[in-house]
Amino acid sequence: MNFASQAELITLAIDILILGVIVFITSKILPGMAIKNIGTAFIVAIVFGILNALFLYGFKYFGLTWLNNQVSQGLFQVIFNAVLLMITRSFVKGLWLKSFWDGILAAFVISFLSMVVHFFTTKGSI
Numbered sequence: 001m002n003f004a005s006q007a008e009l010i011t012l013a014i015d016i017l018i019l020g021v022i023v024f025i026t027s028k029i030l031p032g033m034a035i036k037n038i039g040t041a042f043i044v045a046i047v048f049g050i051l052n053a054l055f056l057y058g059f060k061y062f063g064l065t066w067l068n069n070q071v072s073q074g075l076f077q078v079i080f081n082a083v084l085l086m087i088t089r090s091f092v093k094g095l096w097l098k099s100f101w102d103g104i105l106a107a108f109v110i111s112f113l114s115m116v117v118h119f120f121t122t123k124g125s126i
Contacts, residue, residue, distance in 0.1 A: 019045035022113045029109060032102030036094030044095050048088045055084065081107035 020042035027035035035041045082103040089095045089103075097103045 016045045018117055022110055026106055026109045030106055032098035033106045034096040040094030044088055044092050047091050048084055051084050078107050
């Protein structure tokens with residue numbers, strides 16, 4: 001394994017840890033979302049990341065990324081993340097979402113918190 005791939009794996013692990021903490025915090029903020037414990041939040045982050053990568057690859061393959069960038073100005077991304085959370089819920093037994101609307105609200109909060117973390121970890125560039 002070369003240095004670049006080790007660095008990428010470390011970055012991926014850090015991203016999963018950050019997303020896990022964000023998911024856990026989101027579950028404490030929103031009454032319509034619950035997580036069994038912090039370990040479950042990390043499992044949610046891993047499953048969510050895998051699903052996100054698979055679906056985004058499919059969207060890129062079929063040329064559908066313009067929908068998010070040109071048409072909806074990010075609204076599609078929030079709805080897409082809500083759908084992924086609902087799918088993740090079916091794989092991870094310790095994740096509870098009361099309704100699809102709670103999934104949308106959770107996706108919005110997760111996106112917002114991720115943006116804030118990204119802002120502070122990349123020296124203020126969004």
